[in-house]
Amino acid sequence: MSDATGDVVQSFARGLAVIRAFDAEHPRLTLSEAAARADITRAAAGRFLRTLEHLGYVRSTGREFALTPRVLELGFSYLSALSLPEVVQPHLERLSRTVDESVSAAVLDGGDIVYVARVPTRRIMSVGIMIGTRFPAYATSMGRVLLASLPRATRDAVIDGYAFERFTERTVSDAGSLARQLDEVASRGYALADGELESGVCSVAAPVRGRDGSVVSAVNVSASTARVTTDRLREAYLPELLAAAAAIEADLRLV
Numbered sequence: 001m002s003d004a005t006g007d008v009v010q011s012f013a014r015g016l017a018v019i020r021a022f023d024a025e026h027p028r029l030t031l032s033e034a035a036a037r038a039d040i041t042r043a044a045a046g047r048f049l050r051t052l053e054h055l056g057y058v059r060s061t062g063r064e065f066a067l068t069p070r071v072l073e074l075g076f077s078y079l080s081a082l083s084l085p086e087v088v089q090p091h092l093e094r095l096s097r098t099v100d101e102s103v104s105a106a107v108l109d110g111g112d113i114v115y116v117a118r119v120p121t122r123r124i125m126s127v128g129i130m131i132g133t134r135f136p137a138y139a140t141s142m143g144r145v146l147l148a149s150l151p152r153a154t155r156d157a158v159i160d161g162y163a164f165e166r167f168t169e170r171t172v173s174d175a176g177s178l179a180r181q182l183d184e185v186a187s188r189g190y191a192l193a194d195g196e197l198e199s200g201v202c203s204v205a206a207p208v209r210g211r212d213g214s215v216v217s218a219v220n221v222s223a224s225t226a227r228v229t230t231d232r233l234r235e236a237y238l239p240e241l242l243a244a245a246a247a248i249e250a251d252l253r254l255v
Contacts, residue, residue, distance in 0.1 A: 014040050018048040019057070019071065024134065025165075028064040072132060084217055085131075087251045088117040088208075092219065095244040096121055099237050101223045103244075104129070105208070107216070108146040111158050113137050116217070122224075138162055138178050139171050141193040141205035142218035147178075148185040149207055149215035155182065170195045190238060192230055200225050204233040206245045211253055219245055 021029060021037035029037065035045035049065050052058035056070045088105045096103045096119040106113040112134045120129070137143025138159075147155055159175045172178045185191045194202045205220035221237045228237075 014038065014044060015048045015051070018045060018052065019067070019074075022067045028061065028066045030063050031065070034065060084252070085117045088217065088219070088248055089119075091244045091248050091251075092117055092119045095119075095219075095221070095240060098240050099221055101221050101228070101237070103219065103221050103241075104142070105217050105219045106140075106142045106146070107218075108137060108143070108150075109134070111137055111161055113140055113143045113146065113218070135197060136162065136165065138164070139167055139193070139197045140220075141191040141203040141222075142220045144182060144185050144191040144193070145205045145207045145218040146215060148182040148191070155179075167197050168195055168199045170199075172196065190242070192233060194230050195225060202228060202230055202233060204230075204238050204241060206238070206241050208245050208248050208252070210249075216252070217248075219248070 017038040017040065018034055021034050026033070026037065031046055031049065032042060034049060035042045038045060038048075040048075049058055049060075053060055053065070057068055058065050059068050084107070085105070092103045092105060100121060102120045102122065103118070104115055105117040106115050108114075113136075115129060115131055115133045118129060118131065135143065137147050147158060150158065156179075159178055162175070162178075164173050164175075164178075165171070166173055172181065181191075189206070191205045192202070193205075201222060202225050203220045203222035205218045207215040208217040208219055210216040219241060221233065221241050223233065223237075
């Protein structure tokens with residue numbers, strides 16, 4: 001195959017596929033594993049990995065390879081050019097002070113959510129969350145808000161791509177159940193999650209719309225189920241969350 005087809009540089013695309021082969025479930029990969037996950041030959045994967053290692057984006061640990069923190073530069077380049085985190089952050093800080101809980105904002109990237117802003121008040125998950133953290137959208141309240149906003153054909157294509165990993169016994173486990181939940185989210189305008197990504201953690205999320213009315217982000221309040229019930233999330237925190245989302249939308253119209 002030629003390295004370039006029209007305006008698309010195939011070798012560059014394959015190099016990015018190698019980077020995307022690494023994720024939270026696959027932080028270290030052998031050469032063969034990287035080739036399989038990137039759907040390229042073992043020889044090509046070796047060339048890309050050695051190039052990435054030379055540039056400082058990958059390190060070798062014997063038979064295995066792992067990404068280095070330098071790959072965050074790629075994401076930060078995007079985030080630094082994006083006005084959304086800057087607009088959202090002060091509103092999240094005010095919301096967190098009001099409800100005294102951790103609050104976050106995320107965008108949809110394929111089938112995952114990616115955190116773009118966050119104000120933590122206490123550690124409630126075993127996995128640390130920071131800017132750039134990714135989770136499967138189907139298992140999170142923000143993800144369901146974002147999935148519910150997609151055109152039906154796009155939403156169905158994303159759902160069809162899920163393997164539906166069971167993070168807890170409460171995690172949604174099939175496409176039909178998720179589709180029904182997303183219909184409910186679209187109808188009521190917010191999403192609840194209760195112990196589906198991690199046991200003992202609940203959250204409520206609401207959409208944030210841009211100038212054209214399309215959903216550009218989601219914001220949420222998350223809490224420990226030892227202190228907060230989903231009823232309290234809905235009755236006490238949801239009104240504050242919706243007010244924060246409306247304030248963010250008003251600011252986005254000025255950007």
